[in-house]
Amino acid sequence: MMLLNMLFTFFKIGLFSFGGGYAILAMIQQEVVIKNAWLTEAEFVQVVAISQMTPGPIAINAATFIGYQKAGVIGSLLCTLGVILPSLMIMLLITVSYLKLKKLPWFQQIFKRLRLLSVGLIAAALIMIMGNAVKDWYSVGIFAASFLLTWRFKLNPFTMLIAAAIFGMLFGSV
Amino acid sequence: MLLKIFLTFLKIGAFTIGGAYAMIPLIKREVCSRQGWITEEEFLDGLAAAQSCPGPIAVNISIYTGYHVRGKAGMFAAVLGTILPSTISIILIAILFRQYADQALVKRAFTALNPAVVALIAVPLIQMAKKSGLNLKNAWFPLAIALCVGLLNISPVYLILVTIAYAVFEARK
Numbered sequence: 001m002m003l004l005n006m007l008f009t010f011f012k013i014g015l016f017s018f019g020g021g022y023a024i025l026a027m028i029q030q031e032v033v034i035k036n037a038w039l040t041e042a043e044f045v046q047v048v049a050i051s052q053m054t055p056g057p058i059a060i061n062a063a064t065f066i067g068y069q070k071a072g073v074i075g076s077l078l079c080t081l082g083v084i085l086p087s088l089m090i091m092l093l094i095t096v097s098y099l100k101l102k103k104l105p106w107f108q109q110i111f112k113r114l115r116l117l118s119v120g121l122i123a124a125a126l127i128m129i130m131g132n133a134v135k136d137w138y139s140v141g142i143f144a145a146s147f148l149l150t151w152r153f154k155l156n157p158f159t160m161l162i163a164a165a166i167f168g169m170l171f172g173s174v
Numbered sequence: 175m176l177l178k179i180f181l182t183f184l185k186i187g188a189f190t191i192g193g194a195y196a197m198i199p200l201i202k203r204e205v206c207s208r209q210g211w212i213t214e215e216e217f218l219d220g221l222a223a224a225q226s227c228p229g230p231i232a233v234n235i236s237i238y239t240g241y242h243v244r245g246k247a248g249m250f251a252a253v254l255g256t257i258l259p260s261t262i263s264i265i266l267i268a269i270l271f272r273q274y275a276d277q278a279l280v281k282r283a284f285t286a287l288n289p290a291v292v293a294l295i296a297v298p299l300i301q302m303a304k305k306s307g308l309n310l311k312n313a314w315f316p317l318a319i320a321l322c323v324g325l326l327n328i329s330p331v332y333l334i335l336v337t338i339a340y341a342v343f344e345a346r347k
Contacts, residue, residue, distance in 0.1 A: 020194045054264055068264070106342045110342065118302065128324060129292055157191075157294050166283075
């Protein structure tokens with residue numbers, strides 16, 4: 001039952017996330033943390049960190065990791081399958097007919113609106129995890145430094161996270 | 175040919191860290207310039223399609239390219255190649271993480287990793303906001319969505335369905 005529920009939940013996540021990895025993370029937070037309480041907010045932040053440091057699509061990494069934590073290898077395969085199934089069905093349709101679809105006004109309008117919606121969705125996810133991860137001067141400082149380094153100085157996310165991990169090992173206190 | 179599609183996407187999946195936006199330039203180089211499977215224009219159309227479709231963008235663009243080269247079999251080969259490195263490396267990391275999560279060193283690393291991760295979501299959010307054509311006139315819409323989801327706990331699923339219906343209505347006017 002749990003396994004079926006995981007497959008269905010990740011299918012829903014894949015079906016309702018528009019705009020790639022970060023929109024998917026926002027949906028995962030909604031479904032996995034808030035609705036099903038399979039992970040705490042703090043564990044979710046760990047999942048995001050590990051997903052960004054591992055090769056491959058962030059959404060696939062997050063789905064596999066959560067699946068493994070909840071139900072081992074079978075769980076990780078089911079969550080991954082769930083999140084890519086909607087892609088396999090819908091993207092196949094779009095691939096076959098994209099040249100016709102892109103000329104239709106309603107098709108364009110839907111995605112113009114959904115792109116804006118994803119911005120709002122990710123902003124909500126950001127505010128929710130910010131309350132959990134940025135709470136004292138130490139974490140505010142690290143947030144500000146990482147933000148500046150990736151935004152202004154274009155440091156790549158992987159290097160940024162490795163640097164943060166080393167900094168935490170040296171100066172963090174538990 | 176199928177094996178070649180699989181191996182090409184396997185390589186892309188294994189050597190890009192940081193999600194779709196890191197993968198796109200590499201996919202483009204492999205499938206357009208090096209293998210010559212599709213033209214640059216076809217790729218850009220595919221990329222636009224991949225961003226319109228729900229789900230992971232990297233998976234969507236693999237479906238598009240795989241299908242163009244060898245139909246449905248090509249599509250499955252490309253998708254499998256893209257996700258296999260992820261699945262294997264994450265399972266290994268998850269096994270290690272379970273053993274070492276309680277070590278003081280790992281906990282200390284996460285005291286800095288957690289706020290850094292928040293920054294790594296904030297930066298692409300700004301970039302996405304720019305790309306989505308956000309301006310003063312339409313900013314109410316993402317703001318309303320953020321409030322509905324963050325404060326009122328309304329499921330994004332309903333908001334998406336309403337948005338799709340509204341967009342179709344707008345386009346018909």
